Amino acid sequence: MRSHVLEIPGGGDVAGALAGYARRRGLGICVLAGTGAVANVSLRHPLPSGAAAEIGGGGAAAVVVFHGRYEILxxxxxxxxxxxAAAAPRAALGGLSISLAGPHGQIVGGAVAGPLVAATTVVVVAAAFASPTFHRLPAEYDDAPAPVSGSGADADEHRGRRRTEPPEHHHLTPLHPRGIALATATTTTTTQPVYASACQHEEVWPPPAAAAASAPRPRPPYQ
Known part of the structure; x- marks a missing residue:
């Protein structure tokens, strides 16, 4: 991809000049920016929902002509x-869109319908490319890989490898609260001694003799 600075003299059709340059050079042209003034611009504006329903089309649009001189924003x-263009989808041939500043500070914009006549010299910065590839991406990009060519294959291969390798946190097995308590007890047993005082409630002492029934029960020894 290379950058080009294209100059269209006053009175020329900006859209026609750019389309002719792409056709003669056999290159795709992506317009990035432009400066200058145009005159009598016809813009396609979508109709309100009520008006569109009356004429029987949800995607209907009206062409509005803005007379006078407008600066390109x-x-x-x-x-x-x-x-x-023969291999490109129709969406890639959407035409030219522009936003303009009027003589009284008003801002207008939309898709250009018809010629775009330059009122002064218009300078356009564009990027030219050759042999593009077109891909229709799935709705869920991560679930279904799209065919690619060139350097993009490395990126898709990397994405596929990342999908096959589970994230690191998936290796952790969730434990039930009871399981956590058991695991903690096991770890404590193997790493440090358990004192007898912690198990006093589990020890059973033999019944005392009849003669010593009234005597107090001796406390268990501590280890």
Missing amino acids: SISATFLPPAM
């Missing part, structure tokens, strides 16, 4: 030569 578009 931002511009974006992708132009492909015929060989690339």
Whole structure:
């Protein structure tokens, strides 16, 4: 991918000039930015839901013409030569979108419908590319790998390897609270001695003799 600075003289059609450059060079053109002024711009604006329902189309749009001179604030578009356009999905050929500043400070924008006539010299910064690859990504990208080519294969291979290797925290087995207590007791037994005082409630003493029934019971010895 290489950057190009393209100049369109006043009176020329900006969209037509960029499309012709891509066709003659056999390159794809991705417009990044632009400066200059255009005049009498026709923009496609979506209709409100009520108006769209009346004409029977949810995706209907109206073309609004803005007369006068407008300064370019931002511009974006992708132009492909015929060989690339034949293999590209329709969404990749969306046309040119622009935002403009009017003479009284108003901001307008939308998709350009028709020619985009330059009122002054328009300078466009674009990136040119050759032999692009097109992929339709699945809805759940991590569940179904998409076909790739070139350097992207390494990235997909890396993603596939990461999916097959479970995260480190998955190696920890969840324990029931009772299991945790048993595991703690086992660890305590193996790492440090258990004193007899901790087990006094489990020891059973023989009954005292009849003669010593009234005598107090001796306390167990401590170890």
